[in-house]
Amino acid sequence: xxxxxxxxxxxxxxxxxxxxxxxxxxxxxxxxxxAIRPTRIVSIAGGAPKAAPTGGRELRVVKGKTLGGMMNSDxxxxxxxxxxxxxxxxxxxxxxxxxxxxxxxxEQAENRGxxxxxxKVARKIEEGTNLTDALRRHGDIFDNIFINLIxxxxxxxxxxxVLLRLAIYYEKANSLRRxxxxxxxxxxxxxxxxxxxxxxxxxxxxxxxxxxxxxxGKALPAPTQFIIDVSNWMREHWYLVFGSVxxxxxxxxxxxxxxxxxxQIDPFLLxxxxxxxxxxxxxxxxxxxxLGTMIQSGxxxxxxxxxxxxxxxxxxxxxxxxxxxxxxxxxxxxAGPLQRAKVxxxxxxxxxxxxxxxxxxxxxxxxxxxxYEDEIDATVSALTSILEPLMIxxxxxxxxxxxxPLYLPVMKMGEVAGG
Numbered sequence: 001x002x003x004x005x006x007x008x009x010x011x012x013x014x015x016x017x018x019x020x021x022x023x024x025x026x027x028x029x030x031x032x033x034x035a036i037r038p039t040r041i042v043s044i045a046g047g048a049p050k051a052a053p054t055g056g057r058e059l060r061v062v063k064g065k066t067l068g069g070m071m072n073s074d075x076x077x078x079x080x081x082x083x084x085x086x087x088x089x090x091x092x093x094x095x096x097x098x099x100x101x102x103x104x105x106x107e108q109a110e111n112r113g114x115x116x117x118x119x120k121v122a123r124k125i126e127e128g129t130n131l132t133d134a135l136r137r138h139g140d141i142f143d144n145i146f147i148n149l150i151x152x153x154x155x156x157x158x159x160x161x162v163l164l165r166l167a168i169y170y171e172k173a174n175s176l177r178r179x180x181x182x183x184x185x186x187x188x189x190x191x192x193x194x195x196x197x198x199x200x201x202x203x204x205x206x207x208x209x210x211x212x213x214x215x216x217g218k219a220l221p222a223p224t225q226f227i228i229d230v231s232n233w234m235r236e237h238w239y240l241v242f243g244s245v246x247x248x249x250x251x252x253x254x255x256x257x258x259x260x261x262x263x264q265i266d267p268f269l270l271x272x273x274x275x276x277x278x279x280x281x282x283x284x285x286x287x288x289x290x291l292g293t294m295i296q297s298g299x300x301x302x303x304x305x306x307x308x309x310x311x312x313x314x315x316x317x318x319x320x321x322x323x324x325x326x327x328x329x330x331x332x333x334x335a336g337p338l339q340r341a342k343v344x345x346x347x348x349x350x351x352x353x354x355x356x357x358x359x360x361x362x363x364x365x366x367x368x369x370x371x372y373e374d375e376i377d378a379t380v381s382a383l384t385s386i387l388e389p390l391m392i393x394x395x396x397x398x399x400x401x402x403x404x405p406l407y408l409p410v411m412k413m414g415e416v417a418g419g
Contacts, residue, residue, distance in 0.1 A: 003027045007038035018044065025130060032155045035300060075141055076114040078177060082170040084109070084118070085146075089163035098159070099125050117141050130154060144307050145169075145290060152298040162297045169293045173286070176373065180282060183380045190391040194398050199234070199241065201402045206231035209406045223405035259315075266315035270343070278379050283317040284348055285372035292365030301328060316343050334361070348372075 001023065006016045015036060021027035024041055031038045076084065084105060091101040102122035109115030117138050124134035132151040135142045146166060153162030210228055213220055220228070234241050255261045270276045290311055294304035302325060309321035320341035327337040335353035338344045348368050355364030 002044045003041050004044050005031060005036075005038050005042075006040045007031065007036050025128060025133075028133070029130070029155075032151065076109075076111050078170070078174050080109075080111055080114065082167070082174045084114075085163065085170050086167040089160070089167040092160040092163050098122075098131060114141065131159070145294070145311065148299050148303065148307060149294060149297045152294075156298050158298075165293050165297055169289060172289055172369070172373065176282065176285060176289075176376070179376050179380050183278060183383055186384065186387055186391070190395065194395055195245065197395070197399060198402070199245075201399070202227075202231045202234050203238065203241075206402070206406065207235065209410075213409055221405065221408045224408055227402060227405045262315045266317075270314065270316060274383065278376065278383070279314065280345070281372045281375050281379065283312050283314045284344065285369050285376060287312050287317060287321065288348070288365045288369035288372065292362045292369060295365070296362040301334075320344065 002018055002020055003024065004016070004018050005027065019027060019030060021030055024043070027041055028038055031041075087105055088101055091104070092098065096104075099122050102118050102125070106115045106118035106122060109118060121131070121134045121138065124137065125131060132147060132154055135147050135150060139147070149162050149166055150159070153159040156162075206227060210231070213224070213228075255265050269279050272279075287308055291304055291308045294307065295301065299307075305321055305325040305328070309318045309325070312318045312321060320338060320343045323341060324334055324337040328334065333353070333356055335349050335356060338352065339346075339349045351364050351368050352361065355361035358364075
């Protein structure tokens with residue numbers, strides 16, 4: 001049977017042509033074996049395109065969602081997904097057939113929605129679909145990194161090894177996420193706590209003192225009067241206070257989720273004292289771990305860089321990676337464009353250059369990832385030990401800054417009564 005196809009070659013160039021194959025699935029496998037990533041395949045009968053046995057379906061993925069695929073809101077957490085991959089890798093290494101392994105994991109999944117998706121993937125494989133295409137039908141559940149590495153494993157006939165690499169990758173990613181949460185949770189909690197204390201004192205505590213001061217009939221010290229004026233304004237304009245708090249929270253959310261805002265904010269985040277170097281280490285560790293795993297699994301470098309850029313987590317890093325990808329298509333190395341971007345640390349760039357020269361880029365990227373993951377551990381521990389006493393002092397100063405002015409008139413009244 002003859003098929004007409006469209007897709008991308010190893011250098012990410014659009015390509016089309018015709019080939020002979022037994023069926024559509026065989027055509028897909030033949031193309032991938034030739035390092036061609038198909039986006040559309042149709043059978044040809046009588047010189048005109050005809051729908052293939054599976055309907056000539058589109059294989060293209062847009063924003064992680066398979067066209068025509070079913071969206072599933074029951075996406076597992078990173079911890080659940082990591083456990084799923086580790087269990088699947090262990091079962092594959094033990095020789096359990098992929099369909100049987102998926103059925104077992106689908107039945108025992110705590111997240112029933114995710115379990116149902118896994119069972120559907122198993123059924124598609126039983127019907128003759130390969131694992132990669134079965135996963136692409138649920139692009140909202142399985143990310144591009146997972147799908148592309150599975151595809152590389154299927155093409156190379158090393159699915160068990162790729163699954164083990166994926167298990168390690170997602171375990172490291174989960175560990176990195178916990179470190180980020182650990183580093184950011186404490187300061188955020190303190191900011192929320194201080195904001196709540198300030199609003200509570202000024203709107204509910206200070207008015208109690210106002211009644212006491214009014215009965216005295218004497219002029220109040222300037223600091224006390226200032227606190228009272230602020231309290232009165234907040235009570236009269238409470239809607240502005242709570243609106244500002246809500247607006248500020250939404251503004252922060254918008255700044256970190258809007259692409260145009262990220263272009264301005266992300267480069268600035270890397271320059272913040274103390275936290276800037278931490279953000280840089282996180283981005284470098286994520287970049288190195290992702291790219292190293294994909295190259296080691298046989299994913300073409302252009303495609304690997306494209307996916308890695310999207311998970312970098314910082315627009316400045318993402319831009320540098322995308323420029324590197326374009327430069328590679330022109331025949332240049334990886335290290336050169338990264339160095340010219342002036343975003344990556346010199347040590348990381350030098351190690352990447354050595355990896356390219358020695359043909360051990362994947363191993364060198366793994367070493368870079370391990371180094372920066374250890375650095376993140378040390379930085380988070382140091383930040384926590386420093387921030388805890390500083391935050392306690394900060395909270396104490398905020399509370400004292402309100403209560404001390406309030407007690408000044410009380411103390412003066414006591415001195416007068418004692419005299």
